[in-house]
Structures are given as structure tokens and as C-alpha cells.
Amino acid sequence: MTEELKRSGHLVVTIGAGPAGIYGVRKLAEAGHEVIVLNRDIKPGGLVEYGIYFNKHKLKEGVRKQFRQILVDPRIHYHGHVQIGEEADLTLGEIGELLAPSAIVVAAGAQGTKALGIPGDHAEGVYHAKDLVYHYNGLPQFSQRDFRIGQRVAIIGVGNVMVDLAHWLVHEKKIGEVIAVARRGPSQRAYTDVEIQAVAANLDQDDLRAELERVRPALEAVGEDLSKTTAELTRHCGLKSKEGESPTRLRFRFLSSPTEVVLNSAGQVEALRVEQTILVERGTSLAARGTGTFVDIPCDTVIFAIGDRVDEKLGLPCTGTEYVRNPHPDPLHPGDEAYQVYDPASGTVQEGLFVIGWSRSASDGVVGKAKLDGERGMAAVNRYLERVVPGTSDPAERLARFRSLLESRGVRAVTYPEVQQLEAHERQVAAEKGIEAFKYATNEEMLTAIGASA
Numbered sequence: 001m002t003e004e005l006k007r008s009g010h011l012v013v014t015i016g017a018g019p020a021g022i023y024g025v026r027k028l029a030e031a032g033h034e035v036i037v038l039n040r041d042i043k044p045g046g047l048v049e050y051g052i053y054f055n056k057h058k059l060k061e062g063v064r065k066q067f068r069q070i071l072v073d074p075r076i077h078y079h080g081h082v083q084i085g086e087e088a089d090l091t092l093g094e095i096g097e098l099l100a101p102s103a104i105v106v107a108a109g110a111q112g113t114k115a116l117g118i119p120g121d122h123a124e125g126v127y128h129a130k131d132l133v134y135h136y137n138g139l140p141q142f143s144q145r146d147f148r149i150g151q152r153v154a155i156i157g158v159g160n161v162m163v164d165l166a167h168w169l170v171h172e173k174k175i176g177e178v179i180a181v182a183r184r185g186p187s188q189r190a191y192t193d194v195e196i197q198a199v200a201a202n203l204d205q206d207d208l209r210a211e212l213e214r215v216r217p218a219l220e221a222v223g224e225d226l227s228k229t230t231a232e233l234t235r236h237c238g239l240k241s242k243e244g245e246s247p248t249r250l251r252f253r254f255l256s257s258p259t260e261v262v263l264n265s266a267g268q269v270e271a272l273r274v275e276q277t278i279l280v281e282r283g284t285s286l287a288a289r290g291t292g293t294f295v296d297i298p299c300d301t302v303i304f305a306i307g308d309r310v311d312e313k314l315g316l317p318c319t320g321t322e323y324v325r326n327p328h329p330d331p332l333h334p335g336d337e338a339y340q341v342y343d344p345a346s347g348t349v350q351e352g353l354f355v356i357g358w359s360r361s362a363s364d365g366v367v368g369k370a371k372l373d374g375e376r377g378m379a380a381v382n383r384y385l386e387r388v389v390p391g392t393s394d395p396a397e398r399l400a401r402f403r404s405l406l407e408s409r410g411v412r413a414v415t416y417p418e419v420q421q422l423e424a425h426e427r428q429v430a431a432e433k434g435i436e437a438f439k440y441a442t443n444e445e446m447l448t449a450i451g452a453s454a
């Protein structure tokens, strides 16, 4: 006998089906709520599908398996290919009016880009990391864009995203040189030991030693042991890459704060100008302070890999790189305020509106962290729903009305069974081609594949 599913009568709309949204909605469904998931991309997964480096098949497939188990829950109604925002398919206000949900949860990741605002940063050949990551991972809109990558690429930032980009430049583009530029020193690098192994064989060790000698006085002034640092940075250099040899030299420039992308008279990138820095104590950490000395690092392409910001056009109040959250402790459940959206203009919490994952804290951590944040946030949503009365009209009726509105607007929402068809189709193509994974990189191809297998 099949067990009757728990139903609370509440309808919740979640925007975004990345790890935070998907792991999060499981908590809502378990509590008996009906959940409508609206996702910009046809496929669920967010950065698991379109961010994590494309050859990490095992990791991606392991997470996808868990997503599949969650998304077949009959209380979860997935709609891919539906974008929410001011200039998108639907606004947040329309969702509120049309569906009258008990709560709306924004799990749309951090879709905006962060820049330093330096002269020249809008030139051809200057890119944001996420755009390139989306490009090489086949996200429609970005997959077909023509990114002009030269032979000498300066990447600003020294985190794991820089390493992923270097990985692509070394093993796919096989360019001449990648230069990772850091405002602070080698010990403040943010990439992990595991990730750097993908490009360690390409690290120019002579250049690294010369660079460490250049910055030795500034590093020793803050007590750094250079021999230990050198050993750490070169630890994996003996490793042969599983992806074969590549001529690309990977270099680092430390204590270098970018101030300008230098362009030639034709508007092409010819260097990244940096101000040399020293390290100074600020609280418990070390900050970079400019020395007034500027040098040019010759390059023809510049990539900003300094983190992302939330999408300001989604319709929530923003501050800095993030949406505004309730600054006051929740009187009933202290901690829940971290997930509540706050309107600074009126000084009030926006009733029933929540943020989770990278939409709550942009570029913060790996999938495990987004999962935890999604689950914690949805626990706060569940506590909120215990205090409010569900809407009077049947969630199924509201869902049907919503689907006809999408249709009347010409929005081709993709259901979860259709995603399953698409995935089956892609698996079949991969098998026919004898490759580990295959995916379509345009919406048109995906919709055709869904139609073909219907």
C-alpha cells in the first residue's frame, strides 16, 4: 500500500534550481508543502551543471543523482526555462499576485558580476570569470558567444575559480601564458591544494622563485617563512597532468593591485597596470597597502575572477554585492533573520520573502555549503509557515492558472518529465559517440531533443 503524502495546503514558490534550491525544496516537500520551482535554465543544477569544471564527471553525476531523487516528488513542480526579474518572463510581483504563495524563496545564485571599476575594464578582451565558465560549460547564451582569448591572459584573483580558468586555458586553449595576479601574498591565496593539481605541471618554477625573491622583503616584514611558502607552492609540480602536455606557462604576480587595463590606440588590451603593495595588519588578517609604484604586466586578455554579486534586476533590495537581509534578530527563532529579506526603505521585513545559498551570500563556498544553507533557510521557511494560514484556493488550481499565463505569454516552461527525456536523449548521444557525457549547448537544441523524444 502506498503511503498518503503529507499535504499542508501551503504553496511556496522557489526561484532557482541550483544546489541551494533543490536540496532546500526537499525540506519544504517533506513538510507537506506544494512547491513551484522556477528556473532560468532548462536543466536544473545551477553551477553543478554549468559552473563545476566539465571533466569532473563523477562529482557532477553524483550530485545530479541526488537532485533526480528530489525532483520526482509529486509535491515539487519544476518549471525550467522561466526567468524571473524586472526584464524577464515574470516579475516577483506577478508571482505574488498570480499564485498568492505563502512564501517566495529566492535561490537564484549570484548572477551579477563584480568588477574593480578600473579604466579599460570594459574593453574587448576583458571578461568576467563567470561568463567564461558558463561558456566552456555550455550554458545557452554564453555557449555561443565569441570570447576572444589571446596568448597572454592575466587573471585577477587567486581562488579556485582562477584555477578552473587556468585549467581551461592550459588544457583546452593551450595558450602561451597565464598570469595569476594577487593583491596580497602567496600565503593569502584562496585556491585549494586539490584543485591546483590540474595545472601544477605548468607552473613556471624559475619564474615563481624569481617572483618570491622580488617580494621577499615585504613578506619577511610580516614574518613569512619563504622556504615554507616555496615548498607549498611547488608541492605538486612534479605531477604529470592526466590531460596530457601543454605548452602554457603558469605564472604568479603577488603584491600587485590592478589599477588599469592598458589599451593600445586600437582599443586592444596590451597590459594590466598594477600598483605594487605591501602587507599590513588589519585586525586579525593582513591587508594590501599600495606603495605608489606602478608596473605594467604585458598581456592581451584580462579576466576578473574576484567573485560575483547578486542579480540587481531580480526585484529584491540590494546592498553591496548582496540582497538586504533582516539586520534584527528574529524574536521567535534567532538566526532565522539571516534568511529573511528586509526592505531598508520602510525598515521592515518583507513578509514571506526569503533568500538562500549564493543568493544569500554571494560566491560563498562549495556545493556542500550551498546545500546546508538551502536546508537551513528552508527550515526557517517551514517555521514561518507554521505561523501563517494557507491560502484558501487549491494549490493545484493556482498552478493550472499559472501554467496558462505562461503559455499565453509564449513562455515555453519545461517540466521535470521533459528534463528526464532530455537527459535520456543526451545519454543516448553520449553512448553513440562513445564519450563520457554529452550535452546540448543551446535552448533550441534542447527543446528539439525534448520534442523528438516525446
Ligand SMILES: Cc1cc2nc3c(=O)[nH]c(=O)nc-3n(C[C@H](O)[C@H](O)[C@H](O)COP(=O)(O)OP(=O)(O)OC[C@H]3O[C@@H](n4cnc5c(N)ncnc54)[C@H](O)[C@@H]3O)c2cc1C
Pocket (backbone or CB within 6 Å): 015, 016, 017, 018, 019, 020, 021, 038, 039, 040, 041, 044, 045, 046, 047, 048, 051, 052, 053, 056, 082, 083, 084, 085, 088, 107, 108, 109, 110, 111, 133, 161, 164, 311, 314, 356, 357, 358, 359, 364, 365, 366, 367, 368, 369, 370
Ligand atoms: C567556476 C566554479 C567552479 C565551481 N566548482 C566547484 C566544485 O568543483 N565543487 C563544488 O563543490 N563546488 C564548486 N563550485 C561552487 C558551487 O557550484 C556553488 O557552491 C553552488 O552551485 C551554489 O549554489 P546555489 O544554488 O546557491 O546557486 P547556483 O548553483 O548558481 O544556482 C542558481 C540557479 O538559479 C537559476 N536562476 C538564476 N537567476 C534566475 C532568475 N532570474 N530566474 C529564475 N532562475 C534563476 C539558475 O538557472 C540556477 O539554476 C564552483 C563554483 C564556480 C563558480
